[in-house]
Amino acid sequence: MFYGVQTVFQLLPPEIYNPQKIKGMAWIMPAVSVFDKPRFSWRGMHLDVSRHFFPKEFIKTYIDLIAMHKMNVFHWHLTDDNGWRIEIKKYPELTSICAWRVHREDQPWRKTSDPKPGEKATYGGFYTQEDIREIVKYAAERQVMIVPEIEMPGHTSEVFAAYPSLSCKGKKTFVRPGSYWPNSDIFCAGNDSVFIFLEEVLDEMMELFRG
Numbered sequence: 001m002f003y004g005v006q007t008v009f010q011l012l013p014p015e016i017y018n019p020q021k022i023k024g025m026a027w028i029m030p031a032v033s034v035f036d037k038p039r040f041s042w043r044g045m046h047l048d049v050s051r052h053f054f055p056k057e058f059i060k061t062y063i064d065l066i067a068m069h070k071m072n073v074f075h076w077h078l079t080d081d082n083g084w085r086i087e088i089k090k091y092p093e094l095t096s097i098c099a100w101r102v103h104r105e106d107q108p109w110r111k112t113s114d115p116k117p118g119e120k121a122t123y124g125g126f127y128t129q130e131d132i133r134e135i136v137k138y139a140a141e142r143q144v145m146i147v148p149e150i151e152m153p154g155h156t157s158e159v160f161a162a163y164p165s166l167s168c169k170g171k172k173t174f175v176r177p178g179s180y181w182p183n184s185d186i187f188c189a190g191n192d193s194v195f196i197f198l199e200e201v202l203d204e205m206m207e208l209f210r211g
Helices: 002-011 056-068 129-140 192-208
Strands: 044-048 073-077 145-149
Touching: 002 056, 044 056, 056 073, 056 129, 129 145, 129 192
Parallel strands: 044 073, 073 145
Antiparallel strands: none
């Protein structure tokens, strides 16, 4: 029924999406027969909010656009070297420290300068668990399943800004303001505390996402 309604929208004039033009619009559809069946059961779109943070309202708009085009999976890239974007109550520094980096939006992505001594990290943001629940519910009402992505074992240097003991080298890093390749450190597979950390992070995430 949901996708049938999207088909009706597609047959109506495009002005239906413009609140300023919808008043007085002629609600006319062509007389057609419709056969509409998806080729793929998994029809997904991806969004990276680590490298560039997008606020909650934008995420909802993105989901609206996914649903309008009859896609049904939202792949949400929530963590990377450039910022951790989801609240994990067991590890509060993931959002108080790892979600923020120095502002370098005026520099080319591949040539950003490192933080200066004492420079405050001001660019970033994160989604609270309440935000996540709200967005997951919003997506489900539009037939969209959200699949969250947590990077491992690499692309994790933002974590080491708060928890350096989880890395192989054990050295504190900073949240990267731009391109970071090749990775110089990753989660240490020989460290049992890494697996405890990941299990506890994923336990909280599994309570939030049906995907």
